[in-house]
Amino acid sequence: MKRERIKELVSLIHEISPKDRKIKIMNVCGSHEHTITYSGMRSLMPENIELIPGPGCPVCVCSESDVINAIRLSQRDDTILVTYGDMLRVPTKEGSIRSSGRNYKMVSAPHEVLKIAKENPEKNVVFFSIGFETTTAPTAALIEMGLPENVTILTSQKLTPEIMEVLVKDEEVGVDAFIAPGHVSAIVGANAWRIFPEEYGIPTVVAGFEPDNLLLAILRILYQLREGRAELENVYRGVVRPEGNVKAQELMYKYFEKADVNWRGIGLIPKSGLEFRKEYDNINAKKVFNLPEIKEEKVKGCICDKIVLGKAYPNECKLFGKVCTPSNPKGPCMVSMEGACNIWYRFGR
């Protein structure tokens, strides 16, 4: 059944894809990129349709300063740093958590921190909470449940719609359409993307993570482009409501507030991330441990900023594949399996 449906979607995509020009469709979510590469979806697209990964990954764009602070915390005897698996390899000028850190553990979800805290009552347990709205909400829920006394949080939380707006304001970016992330949208609501079609004229479709759902999103985008429309559509209706999860949003903003934050390789972007509100200094690791802001030094030659914004391809970087490889990443995009350079390296094009 599903097979049939996929066949049909693919042949429709071929049928209505315009033959006379290139179309760049950007996904801004690591999980979308995961589905696209793992299912070999690019091999099913017509020649002129490019599926490009945007700033979809909070790992790549996590500021170097935060990662270095995390490394330093894990070097303290009295502290255990806890974070997600793919953060362990992120390179900085002081190494990575895995190469330079000492006391660290990985988790797959925020609440697993509680067990670590309980088993190590004499240690400071610092949860390095990075991510987009999808990980912020569970982190807020964890705080709401009441944190054990030995737990503090080092946040490096980013907001997705905000970065996309930076993207479209830039004239150079030739993105024809967006696929908006389903998980993030379940929290922020489909309406958060409305400005893209309405103010910037870019078709935007909210999609889930099954291949058929993504293909449907691509098809809808092509219909819009063919008819010269730019609208917000949602093909993940079962999960994403127009207003999102209001409760989760309230909880997030109870503890956090919007702040100007650093995106690695891109720079400081106004109101594009979340920091703890003043009242919560006692659980804010940046305050508790008095962590400094460390100036980021861009690796010479790394063009991640351009790549993440869809302005350049990885093979345009001089370091690509020679100096910078998945086992020895120089820039953030080479780190995670969903980083644009990493994908390019493994799958070529």
Place this chain on the structure above:
Amino acid sequence: MKVEIGHGSGGKLTKELIDRVFLKYFDFPELKSLQDATVLPVEGEKIGITTDSYVIRPLFFPGGNIGKLSICGTINDLTVSGNVPLYVSVGFIIEEGTDFEILEKIAESMAETAVKSNVKIVAGDTKVVERGKCDGVYINTTGVGKNVRNLSPLNAREGDVVIVTGFIGDHGIAISLAREEFDVETGVLSDCAPLNSLLVPLFEIPTLRWMRDPTRGGLATVLIEFSESSGLGVKLYEDKIPVREEVRFVCDMLGYDPLYLANEGKAVIVVGREDAEKTLEILKSHELGKNAEIIGEVTGDGSVQLITSIGGVRRLELLEEDPLPRIC
């Protein structure tokens, strides 16, 4: 009792450790001589030999422990290279402070696995290192077998079929969940098992070309290595590759790829197309092979391509590092 540094001295304490734990379980006459080397009769032509060291955290995991693993691994390495496994030696590096009880459990399951699979433990060694210098116990095993078939990637030809003997990824998931703090319950057990009784009957198959046990790096890695050494390629069909529902679920959740997860009780087999059905039949008649499937074929193009369940093509590449779970 606890292991003390003196247990590694080679003196009385060492003897006590060997007698009380290892000889108690390793009841093989060949071992009793306790000489530096054991003389074994080699009837006729060729023998196969392999050695491997086992370092695993945690020592005990769902479906097995380091001891069972160290025997299975060596039996499997011998078998997939065309040998009938006969003898195994065991070397232990033990951390000071390790409980005798733990060692006994490990020794017991090693002996049980050896006996069950008709191999004998015929030589051994123990060393004790200071606390903190190793992670509980490390084990090295060397295996000797009678060589029956010459199996090599170079035997393969375009059009041969690729078979896997059952569900992949179980061991990788069982270990990852046992090791990390992930709050995921699945009941998935390591597939750790000796494969000689399953695979030795295949030595009869005329077009049996090559076998491997896809341990570290998983199915994808061994097939890429196959492709590199044979100069041939492989086309795999994602839909045909047996993966347990629970394993798939954890992979989706943590971002692992089952094709790259370790297995300790599976084999990948390349046979001529004309013998594919016969091979499958032999495998399926055995408990350890009942979920065997033809998962792909050998091609001429020098790369390993996965035809995904949506009909897309994904080229499989060597992973440069062990996979880490993903956040997104």
